[in-house]
Amino acid sequence: MDSTDSIYEQVGAARIINAGGTKTRLGGPRMRAAAADAIREAATECAHVSTLQAAASDQLQALTGAEAGHVTSGASAALTLATAACICGADYGRMAALPNSTDGPFEVIIPRTLRNTYDHAFRAAGATIVDVGHCDFSLGQETSNVEPWELADAITEHTVAIGYIPNPIADISLETVVDIAHDHDVPVIVDGAGNLPPTANLIRYVDTGADLVAFSGGKAIRGPQGTGLLIGRAELIESAARQHLDMAINRTVWQPESGRALPDRPPGVPRHGIGRGFKVSREEIVGLLVALEEFVEEDDAAVQAEWYERLESIETRIADHPAVEATISPDPPVDPAAAAYRGEVLPSLSVRLTDPSISETAVIRALQAADPPIYVNTRAIEERAFAISPIALTDAEATVVADTLLGILQDHAS
Numbered sequence: 001m002d003s004t005d006s007i008y009e010q011v012g013a014a015r016i017i018n019a020g021g022t023k024t025r026l027g028g029p030r031m032r033a034a035a036a037d038a039i040r041e042a043a044t045e046c047a048h049v050s051t052l053q054a055a056a057s058d059q060l061q062a063l064t065g066a067e068a069g070h071v072t073s074g075a076s077a078a079l080t081l082a083t084a085a086c087i088c089g090a091d092y093g094r095m096a097a098l099p100n101s102t103d104g105p106f107e108v109i110i111p112r113t114l115r116n117t118y119d120h121a122f123r124a125a126g127a128t129i130v131d132v133g134h135c136d137f138s139l140g141q142e143t144s145n146v147e148p149w150e151l152a153d154a155i156t157e158h159t160v161a162i163g164y165i166p167n168p169i170a171d172i173s174l175e176t177v178v179d180i181a182h183d184h185d186v187p188v189i190v191d192g193a194g195n196l197p198p199t200a201n202l203i204r205y206v207d208t209g210a211d212l213v214a215f216s217g218g219k220a221i222r223g224p225q226g227t228g229l230l231i232g233r234a235e236l237i238e239s240a241a242r243q244h245l246d247m248a249i250n251r252t253v254w255q256p257e258s259g260r261a262l263p264d265r266p267p268g269v270p271r272h273g274i275g276r277g278f279k280v281s282r283e284e285i286v287g288l289l290v291a292l293e294e295f296v297e298e299d300d301a302a303v304q305a306e307w308y309e310r311l312e313s314i315e316t317r318i319a320d321h322p323a324v325e326a327t328i329s330p331d332p333p334v335d336p337a338a339a340a341y342r343g344e345v346l347p348s349l350s351v352r353l354t355d356p357s358i359s360e361t362a363v364i365r366a367l368q369a370a371d372p373p374i375y376v377n378t379r380a381i382e383e384r385a386f387a388i389s390p391i392a393l394t395d396a397e398a399t400v401v402a403d404t405l406l407g408i409l410q411d412h413a414s
């Protein structure tokens with residue numbers, strides 16, 4: 001072990017350059033220094049986790065306008081806890097039975113076009129997903145993917161929630177979904193995990209009437225990568241908290257957290273809930289809160305300008321190379337104050353290989369084999385392109401990415 005090595009090398013893994021963005025697989029972006037400092041400090045003292053979560057709830061209320069909030073181990077865990085809260089409410093018997101949930105309502109309705117790999121997060125709580133709509137619009141039809149009446153029709157006595165992701169492909173607005181759900185006394189769970197910035201989205205979904213909203217703490221908030229947020233209605237947050245927190249306590253001395261709604265005289269202490277395995281440490285709670293405070297103070301336009309400059313520095317270095325075509329999008333930048341989605345605020349640099357003798361796979365593999373390894377977004381690989389995200393890069397790393405790419409193109413030129 002050499003102490004001049006990075007901490008990752010000291011434990012036997014490579015430090016990488018993350019040009020792929022907020023991806024969990026790539027470890028996400030850099031944590032804010034203030035959050036890392038707070039974690040170091042929190043590690044040296046003890047705190048009661050329930051009290052800390054209650055304090056976090058107050059802060060989240062102040063920052064987002066939601067009635068309450070809870071720190072989770074990522075947005076995916078927040079979706080599982082949200083689903084558990086919608087299935088169980090204040091019913092300790094149902095909490096204890098999860099993920100077995102068939103002795104009461106257990107269905108979550110999700111528009112078909114929004115189904116994705118995080119379905120698992122809903123199902124992990126014991127829910128069954130009910131699909132509505134089609135992919136008509138996406139297939140070029142003139143109809144929409146989900147008609148409001150279809151969503152209303154799908155709600156039955158088995159329904160516990162409607163799941164929604166605010167995304168351009170949704171094809172039905174959150175306003176409409178909330179109206180339909182609330183007409184039927186059903187809550188709406190929003191997966192806003194990847195929708196920051198714009199910072200305004202922290203407030204927007206609750207403002208629109210969503211009952212529970214999940215965000216990632218380790219994406220643009222740049223808190224601990226393994227954290228997330230659940231914000232929303234107080235009694236649902238309290239249900240989520242009771243299914244998440246450690247409940248191994250004598251009932252004669254248990255005090256539910258102050259300020260949290262659920263029956264005044266609970267029937268006792270619930271058992272450890274479905275969320276017990278999604279533990280969040282006291283250091284992580286503190287780290288996320290400090291990161292979030294800094295995030296909400298940030299000027300979206302200034303951060304966006306930094307991202308564009310970083311990508312332009314790469315574009316300028318590689319633009320003249322005949323084997324590639326580099327384009328930054330969106331171009332021109334979208335005003336963050338008017339933006340609804342992260343993709344409008346966070347730009348990326350697409351690098352397309354135009355020389356047929358150079359394989360895109362070979363270039364991506366060579367980047368991954370570089371020292372340090374460089375990881376890019378490979379989503380457009382079928383179009384012989386890859387993308388570079390600025391969010392996890394330093395300016396110095398951006399230069400390394402450009403120069404390494406030029407070296408690889410040189411090596412692969414026929």
Ligand SMILES: *Cc1c(COP(=O)(O)O)cnc(C)c1O
Binds near residue numbers: 073074077192218227
């Ligand atoms: C990233 C992401 C998640 C998962 O978030 P974690 O904080 O990594 O658990 C869920 N849904 C969407 C849409 C995401 O982009």
